Amino acid sequence: MWTADDVARDSVQRQGGGLTAAAVLQRVEEAAGRERETKEQARSGGGFSELGPDPERVAEVWAAKHVEWRRVSDLMVQNG
Template structure:
């Protein structure tokens, strides 16, 4: 759901809160080292760990973290802050707000998908193969009614009556659009 930059910005924003310039400088150096390590490991084609399934993404995240730590360091130097305060970081706050909006949108889309899926749970989709004679009858009846054969079959299915003895029948009806 989030890009490497989004992940890096979120993590740096949380970790940097309250850090002074020296601590941020350490984080910049650490991120630079991890960026070099992951880029080299990716170039060699070796695995990172049993837990890392996407080495390209890990390398991209460390590159983005390095860039974000540098941005935080530069912001603190420009503004003269003694410690990083995420609330005062206008650009970081804007990005955090955008991430939350995307997250909320994705969660709403997922909830809507789940609701549709639950609504469709009682539906039945079937592929039906009929022999020539019944197929011709269905096609002719559907054509007279101005329907697709599948629509006529759906109307037939909606009117099915199951008797107490298990017999299945459809009372006479006129197909409609």
């Protein structure tokens, strides 16, 4: 089974090709929002239909995606 970090890296690699810095920043913001939402839903016992069978796993994946999109954004800033 893939770790949350593995899922995040794969997702960002598939979605990130050719994106502008502005588009990457939008992805960072989206991931941050999803991370907050899914963590709150997991803590409050979010419904099965909302987050699937493992809400904590969904929250972990969004947290990892947030980190990965920030990493890509930082690299883009550093490399111009």
